[in-house]
Amino acid sequence: MTELTLAKAINLGLRRALESDDRVLLIGEDIGKLGGVFRVTDGLQADFGVRRVIDAPLAESAIIGTAVGLAFRGFRPVCEIQFDGFIYPGFDQIVAQVAKLHYRTSGNVRVPITIRVPFGGGIGAVEHHSESPEAYFTHTSGLRVVSCSNPQDAYAMVRQAIASDDPVLFFEPKRRYWATGEVDENAVAPPLGSAHIVREGSDVTLVAYGPLVTTARDAALAALDDGTSIEVIDLRSLSPVDFDTVEASVRKTGRLVVAHEAQHFGGVGAEVAASITERCFFHLEAPPVRVTGFDTPYPAAKLERHFLPDLDRILDAVDRVMGRTNSLSSLEVTA
């Protein structure tokens, strides 16, 4: 067991993957000498060489497209997209090639590409550096989409993503890069597609992933003050979603709140709310509620605290599903 930051945990996972499989290589902008803008690949080029930790010219479509060609030759490329908002130039290669090649070739060509994406806001950044684009990819068949929330998962999940024979979008909660936690390299990791119950509870099921898992856990602790018992689920995998775990929880609590930084409309929260409603409508005591970013572009840094769901907005949503007075009470129209 070692105490590591989340960024260092990913670094360790990448190091172990490079050590254990010589077909693994890393490609991305500034990942070599600099170690990446968040230092996630710090020291890896020095130890594994320029042919395994490759500084890429500034073209995201080429980072992904080159990885496709490498995969054709039997490599397991790990691509780094420097920031969430920079992934769009690579979007075509991801959705039209990476996601579809295995299907297109009747399974003859495997595409074991991992695409690492620092995502989310809360760091006071300029435009294009704080986005949560995961729903574009959960909507795309052929991709697996995951997000880690703590150092142990960061280490284990990046190794599982690289080992997977499917392409994996690996969303890293950038504002939690410096959060520390114990990492046990020998711990048995749960399956990559599984959700994790962070904290058990009986009144409300609160689903989050990535950077908001910490916020959700804090909210659950705060809710104890007024006697509300919140079960917090870290979704971990966004495609597939472990609906069985969420369903079992909601059947117990009867209430569902889903929180994410990404925009509201068509987001992962919509899918979770709809699927859980289909699965266990008659166990619900209240309509599911989503707490999300607004349907605006990501705003300027001085406004992001309004955009990002925080502890209080999550607790307000808990009040809604609990039938208590909440922020929308004043908007209710009486006939």
Added chain:
Amino acid sequence: MLRSLDQLDDLTTAVTAPDALLQLLPPDGNRVAHPDLDPWVADIDGAALAALYDDLSVIRRLDTEATALQRQGELGLWPPLLGQEAAQVGSARALRRDDFVFTSYRENGVAYCRGVAIADLMPVWRGTALSGWNPYDVGMATPAVIIGAQTLHATGYALGCAIDGVDSVSVAYFGDGATSQGDVAEAMVYAASFHVPVIFFCQNNHWAISEPVGLQTKRPIADRAPAYGIPSLRVDGNDVLAVMAAMRIALDRARTGGGPTFIEAVTYRMGPHTTSDDPGRYVDPVERAEWAAKDPIDRLERHLDSLGLLTDALRESVAKSTDAAAAELRRACLALPEPAPLTVFDNVYAEPHSGLERQRREYSAYLSMFEGGAS
């Protein structure tokens, strides 16, 4: 700013000026010498010329037969390569088995030369599958439909060859239209920066559906590559010998650490973009007639004749192989089975995906309400 379509047409002509092309076999079939190219095809004797003639003829016949199958309603679509046979055969016959090619959808001649079974050309166009062959069996990826995307795959594959320390080469086949795509520009940047063994083989067939090459570029396409640090050759794409010589030069460079090469094979799309297209709306019949006079097969025939090699025996053997190819294409097309309904879920992922497995179970249950069920 382009002020008129006439200017576009002028530009199209300007960027394909024939005197700027590398050539060994002009349209009259009389072999011309070229000190830089001749050594690269010195081994092409009478038998080799006859084999190339057979390739060109079979490919044209397959293309014609597939077009007919589409007109008869047996194929959903077909992208004819009529006129581009020499560009495809001359380049593909220069390759080794361990080389790997990444093409667009029009390279059925390349596929034939790589050893793709004639039957395997059909599933995509009949709509029974999204691809027809295992890329690893023939060293050829299944065609890319997104224009230019495959140039990056070829570059990545070549990077893999360099890392592995082998002298295999990868080739990206694409058209003049693709050169406007960002992916092609990015591929050239990466190929040059990483100095990888990739060949960019551009068939400039003058058309991107209805858009003339002059809309894609103000300069000869081959002129772009040197700015990326990639040497380029501009070759008569209807001259199978010149194409082969250029390809062998590029392959030798790639195998010996010389890095990428760009080849522009100037040819002409004599047919429609696909069977759904109507080139009567935009192709100048005079220009097309000029290119018909530069036909790649006619000129090889003339050349063989001038050497006394266009014998009855050769004509008969080529007739036999083209007839057999056409018959096999038709047989294989009509014999393709309908895919089973639940195969729609197969191979989306390499490993189980719980969401998709649930959909498969539910759709199977739905189908079981009907006679025949999910079979």
